[in-house]
Amino acid sequence: MKKLKFNENGQFKIVQFTDLHVGAYPFVEEDLQTLKLMEKTILEEKPDLVVVTGDLIWSEGVKDPLKSYEVVLDVLNKTGIPFAIVHGNHDTEENITRSDLLKMEETIEQALSKDGEDIKGRNNYSIPIYTSSEETVGSVLYMLDSGAHDLYEIGTYEWILPEQVSWFLREAKTYHEDSSNKIPSLSFFHIPLPEYKNINLSNETVGVKNEEICSPELNSGFYTALFEQGDVMATFVGHDHDNDFCGNYHGISLGYGRVSGFNCYGELTRGARIITLSEQKYSFQTYLKLSNGEETNHYTHHESTRKEVIS
Template identity: 50%
Template structure:
């Protein structure tokens, strides 16, 4: 489905992350996660739901695809536009990202992906926000940040250089269409290396109860964002005990709030709201 944003109206995004739905039959923690998803969606009535990875457990799970299908049934019951990307735990065993993307087709309110690009099983794509006259107002970039570092230099995977090139090409394409600068957003699972610098040197709000689990290798996506001058907010998941946001060189780097009960973390389960506003700025807060 296509998303329409009123030219002089706000658009509300609900970011869920790290749901970690487990094995069938579901335990009480999984049921609590489902109830939490329904509660925050009903209470905050988002125009779009973005889930930034680790939707399910797969390691040690016999049929993770079945768990994912049950999660999809819950998401369909919300009757809200939705889009997803994947994390390091979604495809550890017995399922691939291609399998998950095939199951995504069962989402009743899935938002149309633009400029889809897949490298090494990881999909990058855009969501366009247009008004009733089809004028482009905002672009949401979604990048699959991978899982485990294949080079074993760090623990977690880096944004692939080909994904950085993809962003450079696609963002330049959109610049040709836009009539003015707007505040675009980017979503992924694993935090960029700059999150560490942002905590130390940025204008910070929120909590950091664990080390930022970003990749050791830096492939330059943040630099590309600075050069682009359109993306003003980055939203990740992954670290269950971090929920801070920090303005760093004019870009707001944000953690979501862990939303699943079947995983580690001392922070209370919640979500993040992002509101694109009529004055072309955005605000964000935790719930």
């Protein structure tokens, strides 16, 4: 995995794309627009890292979805910018498996998902971001596969598994020796947590909620693990194309990206989320960069105001 670090100004920039929904190859015009949006955004923003939070392709009804996935990865790879992927529910609906996706990613130079831990067919990995001096880890990105469709038919979508929650807690401990040494971190996955439904859409929340939040019906406790572990400042997801809000929930920001694919449902202007981390600060800034060039929905996560337990 390529060593990522904060720049000399103490900044680290991430571009988040989500829900590309690229269809069968050769691509229709809408898919070509999606790829152009990605290339244009990366060229203009010059990020340190690109993150794609699931549903890169349509696989249902597509004869050769691996070819479509190959082209999308090639577009990302040619930018020369490292990129990280988590899979979504539409990526493996038909004629392709998550193992197929990962095998393809493993052949791509700039892909960072190669060294993940497979948990019941889901790839999970962390990405350390080093300080500008490269002496210590200044931030960590936790990348989790939130699954696809609920096989128990309790609801529509799966949840982050208890085994993945345990993985996160173990993984977080590898980055610091004691619980007092918190490292400002983020987590990316596709399907929103049930806690997204608890966000108060007030003046402190930036963005819109234009559709129902399609989270799992069962709560596997990942938010509670994030809260008690204390490092993660925010989670960023996709999945719901007409939602793009970001708001604080008990000290952790719960945010959406902006739908990036033109070949799928949704009324919002296509775009990407830009996230800028500041070295050794428990805060970040983020906004949406739209396909028309507009920058909107600026949001800042400040130092956590949550109550701490004094022992």
